[in-house]
Amino acid sequence: MKIISFTMIVVSMSVLVACTSKTENTNRNGDEKRDTLYAKDPLPSWNDGDVKKAIIDYVNNVTNADGADFIPIADRIATFDNDGTLWAEQPVYFQFFYALDKVKSMSSGHPEWKTQEPFKSVLNNDMAGVMKQGEKGILQIVAVTHAGMNTNEFDSSVGQWIDTALHPVKKIHYTAMVYQPMLELLKFLQGHQFKTFIVSGGGVDFMRVWAEKVYGIPKDQIIGSSIKAKFDDTDGNPVIVKLPELDFIDDHEGKPVGIQKFIGRKPVFACGNSDGDLQMLQWTASNKYSNLELYVHHTDADREWAYDRQSSIGKLDKGLDEAMQNKWLVADMKIDWKTIFPGRKSE
Amino acid sequence: MKIISFTMIVVSMSVLVACTSKTENTNRNGDEKRDTLYAKDPLPSWNDGDVKKAIIDYVNNVTNADGADFIPIADRIATFDNDGTLWAEQPVYFQFFYALDKVKSMSSGHPEWKTQEPFKSVLNNDMAGVMKQGEKGILQIVAVTHAGMNTNEFDSSVGQWIDTALHPVKKIHYTAMVYQPMLELLKFLQGHQFKTFIVSGGGVDFMRVWAEKVYGIPKDQIIGSSIKAKFDDTDGNPVIVKLPELDFIDDHEGKPVGIQKFIGRKPVFACGNSDGDLQMLQWTASNKYSNLELYVHHTDADREWAYDRQSSIGKLDKGLDEAMQNKWLVADMKIDWKTIFPGRKSE
Numbered sequence: 036m037k038i039i040s041f042t043m044i045v046v047s048m049s050v051l052v053a054c055t056s057k058t059e060n061t062n063r064n065g066d067e068k069r070d071t072l073y074a075k076d077p078l079p080s081w082n083d084g085d086v087k088k089a090i091i092d093y094v095n096n097v098t099n100a101d102g103a104d105f106i107p108i109a110d111r112i113a114t115f116d117n118d119g120t121l122w123a124e125q126p127v128y129f130q131f132f133y134a135l136d137k138v139k140s141m142s143s144g145h146p147e148w149k150t151q152e153p154f155k156s157v158l159n160n161d162m163a164g165v166m167k168q169g170e171k172g173i174l175q176i177v178a179v180t181h182a183g184m185n186t187n188e189f190d191s192s193v194g195q196w197i198d199t200a201l202h203p204v205k206k207i208h209y210t211a212m213v214y215q216p217m218l219e220l221l222k223f224l225q226g227h228q229f230k231t232f233i234v235s236g237g238g239v240d241f242m243r244v245w246a247e248k249v250y251g252i253p254k255d256q257i258i259g260s261s262i263k264a265k266f267d268d269t270d271g272n273p274v275i276v277k278l279p280e281l282d283f284i285d286d287h288e289g290k291p292v293g294i295q296k297f298i299g300r301k302p303v304f305a306c307g308n309s310d311g312d313l314q315m316l317q318w319t320a321s322n323k324y325s326n327l328e329l330y331v332h333h334t335d336a337d338r339e340w341a342y343d344r345q346s347s348i349g350k351l352d353k354g355l356d357e358a359m360q361n362k363w364l365v366a367d368m369k370i371d372w373k374t375i376f377p378g379r380k381s382e
Numbered sequence: 383m384k385i386i387s388f389t390m391i392v393v394s395m396s397v398l399v400a401c402t403s404k405t406e407n408t409n410r411n412g413d414e415k416r417d418t419l420y421a422k423d424p425l426p427s428w429n430d431g432d433v434k435k436a437i438i439d440y441v442n443n444v445t446n447a448d449g450a451d452f453i454p455i456a457d458r459i460a461t462f463d464n465d466g467t468l469w470a471e472q473p474v475y476f477q478f479f480y481a482l483d484k485v486k487s488m489s490s491g492h493p494e495w496k497t498q499e500p501f502k503s504v505l506n507n508d509m510a511g512v513m514k515q516g517e518k519g520i521l522q523i524v525a526v527t528h529a530g531m532n533t534n535e536f537d538s539s540v541g542q543w544i545d546t547a548l549h550p551v552k553k554i555h556y557t558a559m560v561y562q563p564m565l566e567l568l569k570f571l572q573g574h575q576f577k578t579f580i581v582s583g584g585g586v587d588f589m590r591v592w593a594e595k596v597y598g599i600p601k602d603q604i605i606g607s608s609i610k611a612k613f614d615d616t617d618g619n620p621v622i623v624k625l626p627e628l629d630f631i632d633d634h635e636g637k638p639v640g641i642q643k644f645i646g647r648k649p650v651f652a653c654g655n656s657d658g659d660l661q662m663l664q665w666t667a668s669n670k671y672s673n674l675e676l677y678v679h680h681t682d683a684d685r686e687w688a689y690d691r692q693s694s695i696g697k698l699d700k701g702l703d704e705a706m707q708n709k710w711l712v713a714d715m716k717i718d719w720k721t722i723f724p725g726r727k728s729e
Contacts, residue, residue, distance in 0.1 A: 109600065186642060230602070243646045253456065254646035255577070256602070264642060266635040266661055273661075273668050275642045282643075288613040295533060295611060295622045296629075297644060299590045299601035314613055314620075321620050 077223040080216040080374040086329075086366050090220065093327045097303070098227045104325040106303055108228045113304035114294060114315060115221070117235035117242060117259075119349040120308045120331050121250060122213040123202075125340040127348060129209050130241050133196050137180040182262055182279035186240065189277060193244040207376075210249050215374045216366075217331075220306075221250055229304065234293055235259045236286035236311055240277070258297045260285045290315035302326070308333065309349040313357060320361060328363035330354060335369035424570040427563040427721040433676075433713050437567065440674045444650070445574045451672040453650055455575045460651035461641060461662060462568070464582035464589060464606075466696040467655045467678050468597060469560040470549075472687040474695060476556050477588050480543050484527040529609055529626035533587065536624060540591040554723075557596050562721045563713075564678075567653075568597055576651065581640055582606045583633035583658055587624070605644045607632045637662035649673070655680065656696040660704060667708060675710035677701060682716035 081087040097106040118124040138157045148154035153172030156164030239259030247254050261282040264275050285293040291314050305319035308331040316328040333342050344352040358365050428434040444453040465471040485504045495501030500519030503511030586606030594601050608629040611622050632640040638661050652666035655678040663675040680689050691699040705712050
């Protein structure tokens, strides 16, 4: 039996320990430009600049029925990574915080966990101790918190968590840590009849619980990593049970494969923030239609986090080089974003 | 290396040999009722009757915002099987005719096939000979015609075939063998903001080439069986290559699993024609919202084919029992359908 093996979660653990030593943002502290308040600005949380202008020009251009770059509605496919692109991902992917919290909430039914690793360390909030258990320990945590239950039970568990849990650093709900500028971008594209999809390395069942409401993206347009499942009708009350076996890893080369599998059509617009999104952007850039590739660059250590080439979570290294080379758009969060999180304009 | 193993294709081969001995339709030869031409009949190719009335009443009922059975738009998920439900499937699944034709068109590059089974028999139109090669032979045919090429090449091959190939019995294009009453039903549901999906045991890449245009269902709402694929960017021109390894069989228990994987939400409306659709209908019937399950029953040997409990293709046995038990709708093609194929009202 294969156990799910999200490498991202393994990698993320090193950051739990190392995150306090992260380098501070060394980017220039550009004054936030005052956005020209022209009528009906579709991206009011974006500062005026090349990136904002390029996005708006692109959308207007390809939706102009008389223009040479017009894209038929059916081909207006826009794909977005989630972690680090639509919401934050530090100090570890939020789905792993769910797993840790879930171990704690399940622990009353597992008294043996008090003395059994990796659960003992989780229960003691001893992240270094969890780390010592290595990949095997991480996989045990993921397996007990993500498989062996039916999808109703999983949905209910994630739903309760997302409604109540607080981010350990920011002390706000996780869904309050989505990016306001990206919410506006999604709405702008949707308003121009782009079909927007999430294409994330995160777990698809985890995202679908809350992402539809938060992003306005229907569940069937949310693509992610998955574990296998089976239909069970033994007691006449059919359920789908999540199995502790990997189905699909929607990251790196897996992203174009997932796009082909779930969408069946090459995107014209793709947005990510890490090397894990590079192949999705390459795939999009090969579209015969006019296309746009956008990287979100985490440069704001004050309002969010600053990280790129050296980060264990959301590493952006090769992707940044390729973006420069190919003149893809790079949104500098510190410079291009007036607001980061919704309702926190003054941060 | 696992080779794809569509059991449906294996099963279908026996019919190629046996189809001439198929039993004729023994259903009563009901006179076609004249449909009352009331204003704006949404289903003009359906004869008036209990089934047509139940479908129209259901849709009007659950989309009435003031009614107790109202279903929010996001939950209006309707899933349709394809082979035998939206288009014909006799004497074998049309995708297998594609595979046989493809072997012939590829044969000039494979002179060895003239003496090598199973290709020799395919080239000689000797279906009994193909049968003798057993499952191994079938798998070889499927592998050489469905894998080892990139998705552009496959799309182009299927596209050319669907535009030109003729059905060996009916002598018309395969896309002319879709069911007019079902096209109207799809349109009726779409007009009431149902999101319509195909959930088929057939190959997803095969369907997506033509089904979007024919049914008005976007590629990303077409779910089917699949083989694995990989992203290949070695020469800077990214492609997705189809591999000769099974990824997912979207049939029987696989249908609810596929629905969960691709849609993430339980349907309220499901339609099929065989036991392979039974679990999809069971899954739909367990929806908390008012739901409708519909079986298409092939009863018309004159205008189409008549088959059910004993058929190797599209066997409807257990499903028919369960439909009776649960009072699901059963559309009797001979009685309920005024027209079968588009533009052939006089047939």
